[in-house]
Each structure stands twice: as structure tokens, then as C-alpha cells.
Amino acid sequence: MAETNNHKLPMYAVIFTVIFKLLFLLTHHIQEDAFITWRVAQNVMDYGVIGFNGDIKISASTTHLYVFVSYLFNLIFGKEYFVEPILIFNSILFTIGSLFLSHLLLKNPWHKAIFIFLFGILPPSIKISILGMEYGLLFFLEMALLYYGFKKEKKWALIVFPILILFTRIDTVIFLGIVFLVDIFWNKRLRWNYILGGVLGICFALAFNWLYFGEVVNNTITAKKLLYDKNFTLSQDIEYFRLNYGNFWGMLKVPGDFNPFTILVLIFELLCFVFLIRQQEKRNYFLWMIFLFAWAKQLIFLSQKSLFDWYYWVPQILLFVPVLIFVLEQKVKRNLWLSLLIVFYIIPMVAFQTIHSIATGNGEWNYRRSIGIFLNSYEKDKNQWILLEPAGYVPYFSGLKTIDEVGLVDRKIQDEIRKDKKHYWINTVKDRKPKYLLSYNDLFAGEDGGYYRTHYQLLKEYRIKDHLKSDHKILEKIYKLKPSGTDYNLYIRIR
Known part of the structure; x- marks a missing residue:
């Protein structure tokens, strides 16, 4: 009976983590761009057109799948009451995604439960869950792909999830590509179902854009590139990276050009990753996937001068995964390690995010909303x-x-x-x-x-x-x- 209950611990942790994070709904911290997606969803209700201004078709939202999910929530709960339900839904999806991740990387149910909670209350995890963006859905789909497609080796998952992932965001080709490369290197064979899923996903997303909107890529990508595009020299690119890496690579934004806190955390993340992969465990397969993806996503988006916070949420938390595993699996003085992590990192980060959410919620919900x-x-x-x-x-x-x-x-x-x-x-x-x-x-x-x-x-x-x-x-x-x-x-x- 005790063994059975232990196996239920990760699911209990999912429920407890979701309930804990719902407290952040009280801050009314909702990302500006979420309201763009929700207005597009309501435009579908009112005009039968994916757009923003009446019957004019335009891919104003960065995500197609989340538009349809938002449409369903509007349909079920009504325009006045759908926001809280969809935020709760996002939080549940993200936390289930962290459950899948724990199954990929850990064996001990207690370790999984602690991992789910600590992982779930990091600042990027809170923002993914309650700010209304599509990343709760996206994280769930990505982790479901790894769990069902590559751990359980379900052929249907290798086809279905890439299609859904790419229809959520086209830039997820980075994630799917890194997973593909690591899988080939690790297993020395091609998964043709996965290739089919990727090809179908790209074709479906691009064909939908072309046939419905008359464009290959989303309008949001075209618009941002058009307005923000600047020609930089190599030295200017390096200086640009130096000025911005700290605020987007780490979880803590600090004033000024130099962020030593991010450097220290990044070094510790790298050391923990190296320590873990030297153990020759089967899970290294998935550690390589998530760690290389996080690095690739950060480098690509920073090099393209994409200074929007939400692009970096998922990479930030995935880079921190080796730290959590390293601490949880310490055989000597594990409780001390865990206590130090909680006291000197987790609690300060939660406190920082709480203050940030309260202040930003005031500036957005109480202030900017009042104009509307x-x-x-x-x-x-x-x-x-x-x-x-x-x-x-x-x-x-x-x-x-x-x-x-x-x-x-x-x-x-x-x-x-x-x-x-x-x-x-x-x-x-x-x-x-x-x-x-x-x-x-x-x-x-x-x-x-x-x-x-x-x-x-x-x-x-x-x-x-x-x-x-x-x-x-x-x-x-x-x-x-x-x-x-x-x-x-x-x-x-x-x-």
C-alpha cells in the first residue's frame, strides 16, 4: 500500500503545485500579447474570420492552435468569464508537462514530487502558467512528445505531436530539430514516423498560412522583422549580446549592463549538467535534448535581437533542470543541499516573481486596462x-x-x-x-x-x-x- 501511495506522489505534487500557483491569479499579471490572441479568438466568434479588425484576415497572433483553444474557452465560458478558466487550464497543462519531464529524468517518486513543485514555482514556470500566453500548451506538447514518442516509443505520438507543436508556434522547429539530431546521434538510426510528423507539421502550418492568409510565415514575424531590423557590424553584435544576455538568459533581471548573478547560475547549471552526463545513465538522452535545445533557442533568438521575455521562458527553466536533479540525487548531505537551494535560490526567486507580478499586474491590469x-x-x-x-x-x-x-x-x-x-x-x-x-x-x-x-x-x-x-x-x-x-x-x- 505504501509503495502504491508513493507512486501517486508525483500526481499529488501536480495538484498541489497548480493550487499554489493559482495564488498568482490574484496579482492580475497577464501578458499584453495574450489579449491579442484572445481578441483574435473573439473575432472568430463575431465574424467567423481569424483576424483582429472585423472581417479582415490577418495572423495577428503568434499562435494558431492557442487561438482555437481560446476560441473554445470563449465559447464555453463566455467573453466575460473565460480568462480565469483558461489561465487555470494553462497552469494544469504546464504542470502535467513537468510531470512528463520528471518521468524522463528521475526514478524516485519523492524526487519526482519535489522536482515538480520546485520546477513549477520558478519565475519562468509561474509566468508560463498564469500570464495567458501559449507556452503552457506548448510545454505540455513538447514534453508529451518526449515522453510518449521517445520514451514510450508510441508511433502515433511521433506523428501527432510535431504537427500540434508546429501549429502552436512555427519557431518550434528549433526544438524538433535538436531532438531529431540528438536522437540520430544517440540511436544511430532514423525514426521515419518522426520525420513524417515533422514534414507534415511544417507543411500543414505553412499551407494553412498560405491558403488562409496568403502568406508563408505569420504576419507577426514579418511585422517585427520589418520594423526592428537593423544592420549591425560584428563588434556591434557582440556589444548587443553583452548588454542583453543577462536579462534574457537568467531568471533575474537587474539594472545595468552587467549581470554577475546570471553568470554564476549559468556556470553552476553547466557544472551540474557535466556531472550528470558523466554518470552514463539512460536519461542522458533526454538531458542532452533539453539542454542543447535551451542553449540553441537562447543563442538563436538573442542573435536575432528578439528582446521579448516570453521567448526565453522555456529555455530558462530547462537550463535549470540539471541543478534540481543534481541536488535531489546527492547521496551525502542531500537535505543540506536541498535546504541551501530552497533558502538561497528558490525562495528569493519566488519572492522576486511575487513582487514583479504584483507590480506588473498593477501597471497592466489596473492602469493600462483603465484606458481601454x-x-x-x-x-x-x-x-x-x-x-x-x-x-x-x-x-x-x-x-x-x-x-x-x-x-x-x-x-x-x-x-x-x-x-x-x-x-x-x-x-x-x-x-x-x-x-x-x-x-x-x-x-x-x-x-x-x-x-x-x-x-x-x-x-x-x-x-x-x-x-x-x-x-x-x-x-x-x-x-x-x-x-x-x-x-x-x-x-x-x-x-
Whole structure:
């Protein structure tokens, strides 16, 4: 009976971890881009079209599969009540994914249970679970592929999961490619079912884009590359990496250009990985897969100057896996090792993420959302347009048609960027005459101030300093310790 109960420990750990992380829902820390995906899902409900502004087709979201999942949650729970259920669903999926990972790497049920909990409360794991992005679904699918396809050797899994993974995000070709290379090196043979799954996945994702949207890659990729693309020399690339590696390679962001904390953790992760693979265990097969993928994903995305936090969440936690295994399997003074890890890393990281989520939740949910709520009540005609950046909270809660600066949700602005990148904002305003403008800057004071003063008036100012207050003194201290948000000016067209 005791042995049976021990085997249930990992599942108990899944349940406990999910319940623990649900506390973070109280922070209302939801990623801006999640609202883009959810608006696309609601656009499917309202217009029968995968788009953002009415019946115009556009791949405004980075993920197709998660759009359909979000559509189902909207359909089941309604637009007003689907958010909490889908966040809980994401957390459950991610934690089940960590259960699969524990089965791949550990044997002892107690070790698996502790691993699931500690792994699940690391900052990237919390963000994957409760920020509303597609990475909970993606992590589940990737770990399910490794568990069912490569450990259990289910042929169906080698075909089905690559298709679902690629339909979630096309850049997962990096993960699938690393797994393919490690498998060939390790087993000295080709898995034709896996090759078939990969080929079908790529063909299905690209064919869907081409047949439905008339494009090969998602519009989001095209838009970001168009606006953010810069030509760097080798020395500039090296300097760029030095300035940014710390904030995206590690779990802790610190001010300044130099992040010694990340270097120390990275060195320890490497040492633990080397220690483990020298043991000649069967699990090394999977350790190589996840560790090489994490390094490859980080290097590729940093080299492409992709400075969006969520690209790095999964690599960050996978790089830390060898540390957790190393500590859990210590035969001498294991409790001391585990205590040191919890006291000096896990608890500080959870505390950091708690403060970060509370502060960011205030800046996003309490502050930026209020702009959308104001516009929703102020402007009854939802066919009116607003030009702004970013395209998450404000368009979602205002219901207005949207032109975003990057072109994620509107292709026409990309044409202006191609014609005249320096003046594309004012050219878009003159050509399309949106009723509302939401800007970080004082438009009346710029070089085109005369045009703006003639055609627009300031409707409302939004200042983050006005939202750093709370009846709860601890919350107020956190808001002021880590203010999150940007000052905005909202303009309305007058002629």
C-alpha cells in the first residue's frame, strides 16, 4: 500500500503545485500579447474570420492552435468569464508537462514530487502558467512528445505531436530539430514516423498560412522583422549580446549592463549538467535534448535581437533542470543541499516573481486596462479606429478597431514603414485619419506638432505615478519599488 501511495506522489505534487500557483491569479499579471490572441479568438466568434479588425484576415497572433483553444474557452465560458478558466487550464497543462519531464529524468517518486513543485514555482514556470500566453500548451506538447514518442516509443505520438507543436508556434522547429539530431546521434538510426510528423507539421502550418492568409510565415514575424531590423557590424553584435544576455538568459533581471548573478547560475547549471552526463545513465538522452535545445533557442533568438521575455521562458527553466536533479540525487548531505537551494535560490526567486507580478499586474491590469475601459464607455461606435502601441489591453477592453505601430494587427501600416520608415507614424495619421491616437509622447511638441494641433485635441492624460497608490501599504510600497507602466497621452480627432 505504501509503495502504491508513493507512486501517486508525483500526481499529488501536480495538484498541489497548480493550487499554489493559482495564488498568482490574484496579482492580475497577464501578458499584453495574450489579449491579442484572445481578441483574435473573439473575432472568430463575431465574424467567423481569424483576424483582429472585423472581417479582415490577418495572423495577428503568434499562435494558431492557442487561438482555437481560446476560441473554445470563449465559447464555453463566455467573453466575460473565460480568462480565469483558461489561465487555470494553462497552469494544469504546464504542470502535467513537468510531470512528463520528471518521468524522463528521475526514478524516485519523492524526487519526482519535489522536482515538480520546485520546477513549477520558478519565475519562468509561474509566468508560463498564469500570464495567458501559449507556452503552457506548448510545454505540455513538447514534453508529451518526449515522453510518449521517445520514451514510450508510441508511433502515433511521433506523428501527432510535431504537427500540434508546429501549429502552436512555427519557431518550434528549433526544438524538433535538436531532438531529431540528438536522437540520430544517440540511436544511430532514423525514426521515419518522426520525420513524417515533422514534414507534415511544417507543411500543414505553412499551407494553412498560405491558403488562409496568403502568406508563408505569420504576419507577426514579418511585422517585427520589418520594423526592428537593423544592420549591425560584428563588434556591434557582440556589444548587443553583452548588454542583453543577462536579462534574457537568467531568471533575474537587474539594472545595468552587467549581470554577475546570471553568470554564476549559468556556470553552476553547466557544472551540474557535466556531472550528470558523466554518470552514463539512460536519461542522458533526454538531458542532452533539453539542454542543447535551451542553449540553441537562447543563442538563436538573442542573435536575432528578439528582446521579448516570453521567448526565453522555456529555455530558462530547462537550463535549470540539471541543478534540481543534481541536488535531489546527492547521496551525502542531500537535505543540506536541498535546504541551501530552497533558502538561497528558490525562495528569493519566488519572492522576486511575487513582487514583479504584483507590480506588473498593477501597471497592466489596473492602469493600462483603465484606458481601454474609458474608451469603451466613451466611444460607442466600435468601428472607429485608434492608432497606438501595444495592441493588447487597450484594443481588447475598448473594442475599437486598431492600428498598432508595429503592424501586428494591421498590414497597411507596414506599407507606410516600407515607403518611409522615419515618418510612417505621421503618414499613417494623415492618410487614415484614425479618430483616436494613444502616444507615449506629447504629439503637440514634436516636429509635426502643427498638424496634430490642427486636427486633434488632447482628450486625457494617463500618468503611471497616479496609479502607484493603494489602501494596502505593502502593495503601495511594492508599486513604488517597481513601478510598471508608461505615461500616455490620448488624443481625439476634431477635424
